[in-house]
Amino acid sequence: SAASSHASFEPGRRCRNCGALAEQAHCPVCGQVTTLHPPSVGEFLHEFLGHYVAFEGPLWRTLAALLLTPGRLTVEYFAGRRQRYIPPLRLYLTVSLILFAVSGMQGEGLKMGNESIEFRMPKGTDTGPVIAARVDPQRFKGTGFFDRKISKLVAMTDAQRTERINTAVRMYVPYVLIVLVPVLALLLKLIYWKRGLLYGEHLVVAFHAQTVAFVFAIVSALPLGETFGSLWIIVLVVHGTIALRRVYGGGWIPTALREAVLLFVYSAVVALSVSVLVGLALLF
Numbered sequence: 001s002a003a004s005s006h007a008s009f010e011p012g013r014r015c016r017n018c019g020a021l022a023e024q025a026h027c028p029v030c031g032q033v034t035t036l037h038p039p040s041v042g043e044f045l046h047e048f049l050g051h052y053v054a055f056e057g058p059l060w061r062t063l064a065a066l067l068l069t070p071g072r073l074t075v076e077y078f079a080g081r082r083q084r085y086i087p088p089l090r091l092y093l094t095v096s097l098i099l100f101a102v103s104g105m106q107g108e109g110l111k112m113g114n115e116s117i118e119f120r121m122p123k124g125t126d127t128g129p130v131i132a133a134r135v136d137p138q139r140f141k142g143t144g145f146f147d148r149k150i151s152k153l154v155a156m157t158d159a160q161r162t163e164r165i166n167t168a169v170r171m172y173v174p175y176v177l178i179v180l181v182p183v184l185a186l187l188l189k190l191i192y193w194k195r196g197l198l199y200g201e202h203l204v205v206a207f208h209a210q211t212v213a214f215v216f217a218i219v220s221a222l223p224l225g226e227t228f229g230s231l232w233i234i235v236l237v238v239h240g241t242i243a244l245r246r247v248y249g250g251g252w253i254p255t256a257l258r259e260a261v262l263l264f265v266y267s268a269v270v271a272l273s274v275s276v277l278v279g280l281a282l283l284f
Contacts, residue, residue, distance in 0.1 A: 059094070062086040066212060070239045071246030074208050078201065078247075088207035092181075095214045100174055102221050168281030169274065176273050181206050183269055191258050192248050205247055212239060237263065 014020065015027035015034060022034045062085045065073040073085060086094070185206035189199055213236060220232040237259065245255040 058085055059091075062091055063215070066091075066208060067215060067239075070212075071243035074205055074243070074247045077204055088204050088211075092207045092211045092214075095211050095218070096174065096178065099214045099218050102218055165278050165281050168277060172277055173274065176277060177210065177270070180266075180269060180273060181210050184210065184266055187262055187265055191262060195248055205243075209240060209243065212236070212243075 013023055013034065015022040015030060015032055017032040018027060018030040020027055020029035022028065022032075025035065026033055062073065065076065065085065076082075076085060077088065085091075182203065185199060185203040188202040188205055189197070192202070216232050216236050220228070240263075241252075241256055241259045244259055245252065248255075250258075
């Protein structure tokens with residue numbers, strides 16, 4: 001009842017944080033909870049999920065706007081209708097967490113339909129993996145830092161080098177994509193520079209676009225999603241084209257051309273980043 005729910009509120013009680021009169025559940029000055037107690041494990045988990053990810057509240061409404069009507073969530077955000085939806089960064093982190101969990105359970109890196117980043121040894125032989133070219137130890141002399149790393153690399157078998165690369169790719173490619181979101185926003189600003197939008201606005205578009213890609217990656221990794229194979233890639237491209245047109249305007253053909261340029265350049269950036277990751281994995 002209402003009476004029992006307020007039974008713990010003591011008249012004249014003051015906030016332990018700022019000392020203000022606080023007779024209700026929260027201090028009217030600083031906002032701290034007045035009924036303090038040692039937190040349970042469940043409360044710690046709830047606090048983490050509530051502040052950093054968004055498994056509660058308007059998650060499904062936000063995903064519906066993001067996926068079913070391409071570009072609508074971004075338009076709603078720019079129009080100021082934000083309270084009903086999850087903010088772009090928080091939504092991105094939530095979906096990223098789910099994707100990392102799915103990838104970890106499957107023991108794979110990011111995968112979209114039949115497309116994935118994985119390096120394999122050629123069948124029937126244990127030499128010459130696709131990515132790990134043979135290294136001539138005569139080219140490296142001395143006792144410097146990189147010389148020691150190269151010597152250690154040369155001492156590995158081809159299979160060991162390949163496994164080291166795959167482990168690094170599985171672990172770090174998702175984080176590479178997180179770092180590349182600002183790069184995607186920069187590409188959007190260059191492609192749509194005549195729109196006069198701020199970089200932060202393009203960053204919102206980039207977060208939403210990468211979130212959509214992550215959702216499709218999650219779906220394609222599920223047993224039912226795998227049956228559609230690379231069809232998810234086509235759906236993702238179409239979704240992105242519709243979203244760009246709804247957010248930035250313009251005709252279908254110019255939008256499709258911009259989408260093609262964006263995918264080409266961004267894919268090249270991702271490929272270069274993965275190459276750097278592979279090099280670091282081999283050396284470190």
